[in-house]
Amino acid sequence: NAGVTQTPKFRILKIGQSMTLQCTQDMNHNYMYWYRQDPGMGLKLIYYSVGAGITDKGEVPNGYNVSRSTTEDFPLRLELAAPSQTSVYFCASSPQGSQPQHFGDGTRLSIL
Amino acid sequence: GESVGLHLPTLSVQEGDNSIINCAYSNSASDYFIWYKQESGKGPQFIIDIRSNMDKRQGQRVTVLLNKTVKHLSLQIAATQPGDSAVYFCAENPRRGANSKLTFGKGITLSVRP
Numbered sequence: 022n023a024g025v026t027q028t029p030k031f032r033i034l035k036i037g038q039s040m041t042l043q044c045t046q047d048m049n050h051n052y053m054y055w056y057r058q059d060p061g062m063g064l065k066l067i068y069y070s071v072g073a074g075i076t077d078k079g080e081v082p083n084g085y086n087v088s089r090s091t092t093e094d095f096p097l098r099l100e101l102a103a104p105s106q107t108s109v110y111f112c113a114s115s116p117q118g119s120q121p122q123h124f125g126d127g128t129r130l131s132i133l
Numbered sequence: 134g135e136s137v138g139l140h141l142p143t144l145s146v147q148e149g150d151n152s153i154i155n156c157a158y159s160n161s162a163s164d165y166f167i168w169y170k171q172e173s174g175k176g177p178q179f180i181i182d183i184r185s186n187m188d189k190r191q192g193q194r195v196t197v198l199l200n201k202t203v204k205h206l207s208l209q210i211a212a213t214q215p216g217d218s219a220v221y222f223c224a225e226n227p228r229r230g231a232n233s234k235l236t237f238g239k240g241i242t243l244s245v246r247p
Contacts, residue, residue, distance in 0.1 A: 063238055064222070064237040113176075124176030126176045127176050
């Protein structure tokens with residue numbers, strides 16, 4: 022199993038551009054999550070999903086959108102990139118809520 | 134507000150010594166706790182977890198202790214090795230039920246001296 026796969030690994034955007042961060046998992050997990058991690062800080066939850074067709078906001082959802090059309094995929098969309106969105110983005114999945122989350126290796130995003 | 138925090142931002146230990154990483158949590162309703170390890174350039178990796186009906190759980194070279202009275206969580210690493218150098222995060226599940234999700238602390242850097 023590949024686990025949680027994120028693409029791209031690195032990206033530089035200009036202010037106002039849009040992009041989609043891809044996340045896929047092959048563990049048949051119901052729950053999927055998007056976090057951002059700023060330098061020297063912990064993880065902040067952006068959005069999460071408890072199953073296909075269901076998404077909900079986390080702690081810092083502004084400026085982002087998600088969709089969950091399949092169990093495997095949970096893309097994160099930035100519509101109008103802003104410098105404040107420069108961060109490392111991690112996708113994770115778990116079978117249920119109170120169980121260990123499995124993380125991808127992150128997407129490093131810089132917005133200039 | 135509710136939060137999960139770590140007492141020290143960095144910890145330096147001698148190779149071969151035992152390491153103890155501490156974490157305080159503020160939500161007495163939290164029922165599930167996890168420790169993660171994050172190496173440079175990688176995503177967090179699950180180390181060990183514990184539920185609130187336990188006060189100790191052991192893994193391979195690691196032990197997690199939970200003190201619900203003082204809302205304190207600790208991770209003990211036996212015979213610390215250079216490969217243990219990383220950032221360690223504690224996380225709590227502050228909400229019971231199917232839609233529960235984790236709240237992460239800021240992390241502590243463990244540096245192992247040769």
